[in-house]
Amino acid sequence: MTAIDVNPGLLMIAAGLLACLLPRVGRQLLTLGTPVAGLLLLIATPMGALTTLPIFGYDLTLLRLDGLAFPFGIIFLIAAFLNAIFALHQDDRLQDSAVMIYGGAAVGAVLAGDLASLFIYWELTAVSSVFLILASRTERAYSAAMRYLVWQIGSGVLLLAGILLHYQETGSMAFTTITLGSVGSWAIFLAFGIKCAFPLLHNWVQDAYPEATITGTVALSAFTTKLAVYAFARSFAGEELLIPIGVVMTCFPVFFAVIENDLRRVLAFSLNNQLGFMLVGIGIGSEIAINGAVSHAFAHIIYKSLLFMSMGAVLYRTGTVKASELGGLYKSMPLTTIFCIIGALSIAGFPLTSGFVTKNLTLTGAEYAGYFWIWLLLIFASAGVMEHSGIKIPFFAFFSHDGGHRVKEAPVNMLIAMGIAAGACIFIGIFPQTLYSILPYEVTKSPYSVQSVVTKTQLLTFSIIAFGVLIRAGLYPKEIPSTNLNTDWLYRHVGRYFVGVLAYMARWAWAGVCGGWRATLGAAHGLIRRHYGPDGAMGSAWPTGQMAFWATVMIAAYSLIGFWYLL
Template sequence: MISNFIPGLIMIITSFLLPTIPQYFRHPAMLLSVGLSALSLFNGYGTFLEWDILGLNLILYQSDSLTLPFAIIFHIAAILVIIFSWHSKNLMEHMATLAYAGSAIGALHAGDFFSLFIWWEATALTSVFIVFAGNTNAAKDAAMRYLIIQVSSGVLLLIGACLMLYQTGNHNLAVLDLKTNFGIFIFIAFGIKAAFPLLNGWLQDSYPESSVTGTVALSAFTTKLAIYALARTFPGTDSLIWIGAIMTAFPVFFAVIENDLRRVLSFSLNNQLGFMVVGIGIGTELSLNGTVAHAFVHIIYKALLFMSMGAVLYRAGTTKASELGGLYKYMPFTTIFCIIGAMSISAFPLFSGFVAKSLIMSSLGGMGMVLIYFILFFASAGVLEHSGIKIPYFAFFAHERKNKVKEAPINMLIAMGIAAFLCIAIGVFPKYLYQILPYAVEYQPYTLDHVISQLQLLVFAIIAFLFLVKIKLYPSEIRSTVLNSDWFYRKMLPGIGKPLFKKIGLLTDSLYKYLGLSFKQVLSKSYKFSNLSYIKVTTPSFAGTILISILFIMLVIVLV
């Protein structure tokens, strides 16, 4: 029986039951539901649940070698988030988080575009409450914008699915291309959630506005679900290579000048997605393995970095670089965990980022794509800049701090500790990660060439940083807003639309005024007319008579 239960569904049901559970048992109950859902990981591959409805065959639960690694890491991420938020009493956020993680896991197991659409929208509708739970005016506004963008993605997916069903009679998840119109719709739907260049504004807009714990949950699921969907439907699509390459390089410059460290991490998240998208675009077994491996390790170290910044926000009250610094003395464990996350994302040998990124770089090198290879190599120096150096440096070092703060609560330290342990364990023993990848590929990341090459890049980038700080060319942090692609709908469109509608409003206003005046005149005339002694009827019945006669005349005309 349990083997037919859609993975993740039990988490959604538990999330609805949470209000009835006493406060102290809520987190254990959440963990238990994730554990029960994780039993599905042992089911093996195959199709387990189908549903015939409205003449459609929906595949609600299927699993294969691409689903499994994502399902494993989504469950791990859910557990990390629950432990990290153990101290919190925000019921709405807990419910939203659990249902969100459940929906994302459910989406992985959908076998057709319509079931995928349902889960796609479910992740949007549940996660918007996490943004909302940031509980500031800025968070509420960001949540509304987030919802509009996410639902639009879902609508595009639905249009694509309907067109596909209409044109081909098939709606199962399959490899598509961009030569069909439904392929384009679905591609853009996935592209919005994967934060393609210029479609990425929602990510940096909403994630940093969420609560201490909310951002950690958000960082794990939505974008990686999109990566999974792209890997399933568009492997080997050439344009993805360029889209991905731009994604790796483009956010790097924004991250340099952004002041809010959680927004810096959101730009960094965008850059990491670029590596995965390139892997999908290449479409070989090695590169797809690279994408999956990268998504797997990325979820852990990105959650770790967001957790460390969450802990800083929780204790110091801000994540603005211009206001932080010197926290290493007061939050030593958080500092160490953050540095482990930073070294993992920067792909230092023996850390998880290295063993995953190598797969993508090797497949690029093997194909002889020299330009893309060096864009990604360049972007690796960028990753080191914003995630490897900027985050730990400005939060924990930079300058001495005057006010004392406490170390992060124990539950946060445990969650960060588990994530940090996984980062190192995967880096040291990559074969366990490689075993669960979709394709069986023999690969050895630790060759002398590769380790030396990567270390040279990283160490000399650090030397460049020290050099720039020494000669005082490294930009100091300034309290500011950095424009991003959300500017188009937050500033430009309202900038055009507001005056335009104002003018149209004035025009219609004067039109109504004029109409009103003439109406008054007609009314007063008819009033005089009705008061004439030879019309012995009251106005309503007089009007009624006229109306009926007009209708009668029309009827006669129509009949004749």
């Protein structure tokens, strides 16, 4: 193993472990420096590089670099770097360390070539990331973290089961294309699906992300789900089942996002919707669609980080991200406002932003493949994105009616991080070829045809006009402090009663078992004591007559039996 063949993920993890021992300055140098070093290392690694390590009978592929892994590796490291800048203002040993390990695990998983390694990194992302939620140090965050962890580890152990079944079936541990069919492949599919927030398995995202720390949410939004997207792209590219799943994912969160009051939760719904686009791309599986998914993931990480950063900045300054309590912040936090708007435009997919150039690939993929309804729903979902991320986030946070917060602009490090991210959004929007050049497949067509620019702009503009009409007519729903039920209701509410009943029954049964056991023993003890105790027939001293009686009985019995036998 030469130096160049090291998985940059391991570098990050090692740095993360080291970080928890260092003082603040050292830690910051490490959080900033390691992603950069990792990037350099990754870029220097030749395509096709392969490092294997034989262990317990398998060949672990510690490093496998190809066209698919490369863009994900790059963007994960960039995200880690951005997050490091964004977090410079805080002095939190645990979070610094956890983010690095978390990011490192994600990078490691992307560059791992076998399923065993994937499993290890998969679980590592779960365990390291939970600290970002816990670090909020509130009851709510703790509960959310526990639920999050159960989902994540559930995904991990399901993955393990799937891997082992798959291994038994195929004899291969290679992390590569898997055909859906056997139990093992379904288990792996589902494990990926949990981490990718499939419909009905999605709720951990909305549950946990808004409870994480300001910086933690940014990191969370970048790695976990995109790792799952990568895993799908690697193993289930062209699996048609992903298309309907993806479409559902693009559409249904938008309705929830409209009425959600917590803006970070809105972003979490939006995250779900964006993942849908990626999954559709993977499900279509054509070169262009895969390119679309990968590039979309790439761009998405940047603008979603940007949006979470901006909301983080708001939270940092005002102490809340509830739409009903915010508004008018453009005056106090103008730069943040601008960066947020850039992020919003990007996610909505306006021309000249990164969202446009990447989403376009997926849509084109759907068009080429002739999936009309899919295409139509994706267009619909795009309008939905415009609604919740493009308009709702910036409008309610920074404009709308004045929430009365008179605060300072975000700290410089946050502004720098947001600035870089915003710049990247626009840079990619204007020079899409830079991103296209690192995609798995060659992109021949520029996204900027007149038609696509015009039609997308029309779509989005008229969405905004609709917003204007509704809000001027007073029809736009007010932001209300509320909790909106979701699938977590099943386990947080129904489940609580269910568990309550179950626990009651379990306690009852347990007490029954213990009590029954005790009662039986007690009864037996009493019975034995009655007969064999000092006052019992057996235990008391017999009078001489009784002894003699027994002697006679024995003689008689022996004789009778003896004679009887003789007969």
